Amino acid sequence: MSRRLSSSSDYAELIDKYDTWMFDCDGVLWQGDNLIEGAVQVLQLLRERKKKVLFVTNNATKSRKSYKKKFDNLGVEAHVDEIYGSAYATAVYISSVLKLPKEKKVYVIGMAGLEEELREEGIPYIGGTDPADITLESFSLEHFDLDPNVAAVVCGLDTTVNYTKLSKAFQYLTRNPGCHFLVTNEDSTYPSGHGLLPGAGAISAPLRYALGKDPTSIGKPAKTMLDCIQAKVHYDPTRTIMVGDRLNTDILFGQAGGVSTLLVLTGITSEKDITGPNASTIVPDFVTSSIGDLRSIDK
Numbered sequence: 001m002s003r004r005l006s007s008s009s010d011y012a013e014l015i016d017k018y019d020t021w022m023f024d025c026d027g028v029l030w031q032g033d034n035l036i037e038g039a040v041q042v043l044q045l046l047r048e049r050k051k052k053v054l055f056v057t058n059n060a061t062k063s064r065k066s067y068k069k070k071f072d073n074l075g076v077e078a079h080v081d082e083i084y085g086s087a088y089a090t091a092v093y094i095s096s097v098l099k100l101p102k103e104k105k106v107y108v109i110g111m112a113g114l115e116e117e118l119r120e121e122g123i124p125y126i127g128g129t130d131p132a133d134i135t136l137e138s139f140s141l142e143h144f145d146l147d148p149n150v151a152a153v154v155c156g157l158d159t160t161v162n163y164t165k166l167s168k169a170f171q172y173l174t175r176n177p178g179c180h181f182l183v184t185n186e187d188s189t190y191p192s193g194h195g196l197l198p199g200a201g202a203i204s205a206p207l208r209y210a211l212g213k214d215p216t217s218i219g220k221p222a223k224t225m226l227d228c229i230q231a232k233v234h235y236d237p238t239r240t241i242m243v244g245d246r247l248n249t250d251i252l253f254g255q256a257g258g259v260s261t262l263l264v265l266t267g268i269t270s271e272k273d274i275t276g277p278n279a280s281t282i283v284p285d286f287v288t289s290s291i292g293d294l295r296s297i298d299k
């Protein structure tokens with residue numbers, strides 16, 4: 001049973017109990033470019049109390065550096081080494097786990113953030129934002145030159161996905177022996193500033209169906225994301241809390257990582273998902289309406 005938080009003493013107790021705060025982004029700190037009310041003040045009061053603040057997002061459209069710009073633009077204090085995105089974790093997974101030979105490259109279904117993190121890790125790639133692939137022309141297999149050096153296909157949230165990208169990815173995954181099928185994350189939906197949109201999981205779904213096989217998923221709740229953080233940050237899991245808006249990514253991620261979990265209802269998950277006959281079997285430790293609620297300790 002989750003503990004519902006509502007009073008300023010509840011929040012004061014919570015803040016005293018945890019030294020490291022892992023924050024999901026979409027649906028917790030913001031929706032699109034709209035900040036959640038009180039999010040900035042809460043991050044400030046945690047920093048004033050010398051708490052470690054980390055940002056752990058499945059959104060692969062941005063790199064850590066472009067996220068830093070978003071934080072700056074929104075007036076939220078954040079540092080690149082506090083930001084862990086699935087694009088970064090995917091690039092690190094390819095360089096440190098797959099260790100592709102240097103002549104090998106990745107075919108990308110995804111956006112600039114993913115490409116930037118691949119470049120940062122020195123991983124060559126094709127596809128992605130290449131205008132040749134962002135086309136409404138019908139795909140011609142007859143004129144398609146298969147690149148034998150493509151050793152992995154990576155699929156993330158891509159608002160320019162089309163039949164050409166899916167077809168090229170399908171060719172590499174079915175014709176290049178041992179070609180790895182990776183997805184940055186599997187979120188079914190994305191909480192934009194104007195409502196729900198299909199998520200990264202919906203972008204890779206056609207490929208999974210066509211291939212009849214599941215990819216390796218890097219983002220939350222996968223351990224690969226936690227490995228990425230633990231490689232850089234020391235924290236005590238018993239004094240760490242993961243704050244998220246999605247049960248099957250953020251809360252499962254926290255539970256798998258042995259840290260406590262706080263669910264907020266400003267994003268994907270709503271009251272009906274956690275109460276009543278159809279309540280999820282994923283049960284967070286704590287629930288509160290919004291991250292902004294924690295401001296009440298200062299009142």
Ligand SMILES: O=C(O)[C@H](O)[C@H](O)COP(=O)(O)O
Binds near residue numbers: 056058189191198
């Ligand atoms: O479709 C997606 O990629 C997700 O909806 C989105 O990116 C989730 O981001 P997060 O809530 O983990 O910050």
Ligand SMILES: [Mg+2]
Binds near residue numbers: 027028267
């Ligand atoms: Mg979220």
